[in-house]
Amino acid sequence: MSKKKKTIEELLEETLVSEEKQLYEIPENWIWLSLKNSLNSIQYGYTETSSLQAIGPKFLRITDIQNDKVDWSAVPYCKITEKEFAKYKLEDNDIVVARTGATTGKSYLIDKPPMSVFASYLIRLRCNDIMFPRFLWEFMKSPVYWKQITVVKKGSAQPGANAQILGNLSVPLPPLQEQKRITEKVEGLLGKIEEAKQLIEEAKETFELRRAAILDKAFRGELTKKWRQQNLSVDSAAQRLEMIKKERFQIAETKREVSEIIEMFDELNIVECINNNDWLYIKANMFCYNINCGGTPSKDISEEGEIPFLKVYNIVNNKVDFSYKPQYIPKEVHKSKLKKSMLRPNDVIMNIVGPPLKKIAIIPEEYSEMNMNQAIVRFRPIKYVLPKYLYYCLQYDETLRDVINKTRGVVGQSNISVSQSRNLVMPIPSIEEQAEIVSKLEEMIKREEIVLSLVSDEKNLDELKQSILSKAFRGELGTNDPSEESAIELLKEVLQEQVK
Known part of the structure; x- marks a missing residue:
């Protein structure tokens, strides 16, 4: 049957x-x-x-x-x-x-x-x-x-x-013809969104190139050329060097550190370290407190505690973001085992383990004390170097170019040593000119960031994409023919x- x-x-x-x-x-x-x-x-x-x-x-x-x-x-x-x-x-x-x-x-x-x-x-x-x-x-x-x-x-x-x-x-x-109309409209609209995303990526790349160009002008002295011509009474490079040298010896904490400082300054060629802008070119450890990295007291790290403990992931877009996966250490550990890596407001930090390298930030005023792990080094400049000036100088491509090129030459390596960090050579103009450079940099970079923010809201584009798709399959794109x-x-x- x-x-x-x-x-x-x-x-x-x-x-x-x-x-x-x-x-x-x-x-x-x-x-x-x-x-x-x-x-x-x-x-x-x-x-x-x-x-x-x-x-x-x-x-x-x-x-x-x-x-x-x-x-x-x-x-x-x-x-x-x-x-x-x-x-x-x-x-x-x-x-x-x-x-x-x-x-x-x-x-x-x-x-x-x-x-x-x-x-x-x-x-x-x-x-x-x-x-x-x-x-x-x-x-x-x-x-x-x-x-x-x-x-x-x-x-x-x-x-x-x-x-x-x-x-x-x-x-x-929907009816078959409406399916085709919806598909054509959705593909057209989503195509425009993808084009917008591509333009955003190009805008970001352009922003980075323009930012690099601004930093290049700043640290070659072009941004403040006119300022120098109008301010001839500031200290000379030779005077600046003597003040920096005197201050650096005063803050040395150990005999070994004193020996290292003596060696650094003795090796310095006074003629070669001054350029046509009357800027000094000296090593970071000559104008900073002794440059150190942190440590990792794994048993003492917790999600709650007394002293904020920074890791590389807390450096986001060259700022400290401690809201992301915050960790802490006890104050006792902060003042004993990790005494050499204590952080305070206006210290400049940089990651030395990558990729990527060149993540740099300034410790914000809201944290009176912090500490850091071994993948970060601290630069605490003496009174003759502004923290903000050092912060931008570390972002300048030329400052780290040689060191990063050396890391690329070693297979599997993407690290900078503490020693290399101490020996980074940077230009040091008068503190008045440093302030002028920082002011001009911040004004120009802020202007660039405002322009970038107007075109780079990818989150809104993704939300728009989902909205289009939702409307398409509800019959709300205006393509449906009821007849x-x-x-x-x-x-x-x-x-x-x-x-x-």
Whole structure:
């Protein structure tokens, strides 16, 4: 006895999403249906058991898909039987979905592939006649898609993607022509957002180049050339050197440090260390308190405590950000084991372990005392050097160029030693000119930052992208034509084939 075929009404009831499970209101000529009913197939990929071949079908893996594109020339070949190839073959407009790893749930539209199959960690979706593939692909980027496949596990939200989860997705389905209009409008709008993001990246690169150019002018004396001509009464470089030398000996704490200072100043060539701007060029440890790095008393570090304990991740955009993963040490440890790395307001710090290097900050006034780990060094200038001047000088490319070039010459190394930090040579003009340089730098950099902030709000662009996708699948992009035949009529035509 043959099995009785279902009627159109029965098939519609199985295909359409019940009213109580519909996620939101949609236009009258749209319908809600389960994704599996708009697909010809949902297929897990092929498990490659032999070594990849030099010839045969291409074997598409998750790692071969980058930024919604596949470089087919880099995709390896695989050995597969004719029967298996027919089962796992990729065709134009197939959609593959990652079902594992960091990209779980992310979908990719296959565009004119060569002879190829797909790996087991992908799921292939092949649409039937009621679903425009590019419409489905855009839907799978939208918040309504991600909300349906994301579940909370062990306190965190994690996407999950398998044939059952994907097949049971509730999808809003407009008439076929409306699907195409939505797709075209969404792709156009998202394309403009991507263009805006590219412009933002270019603006950031331009900002960094302009900032570097401003620093270069500052520390070659160009920004204050006119100022020097109008202020000839400031101390000379030779006088400045004697004052710095006297002060440096007065603050030395140990006999060893005194010996090192004597050696540094004895080796100094007074003629070679003064340039045409009447600036001194001397080592950092000659105009700073002894330069030291911190330590890591692991047993004494906690999330609550008395003394803020800085790590490299607390240096963000050349500022101290202690709100991010703050850690503390007891005051007793601060004043004993880590006495040499105590920090106070206006100390300048720099990371010496990377990548990246050249993260520099000034300790803000809000913290009367801080300390730091071994990946950071402290520069505390004497009274003849302004902290802000030193802060900007360390950001100047030429200051660290030689040291960083040396680190690049050693495989696997991206560190600066304390000794190298002490021996950094920097230009020291009069303290009055230092103040003028800082003032001009801050004015110019602030102006650049204001311009950058006007164009670089990527967060708003991402929110706009999600808003566009949300509106698209609610019928709110202004493309819907209410007079068009309802999507349910198209669905009936497809189902009619099943009852013949």
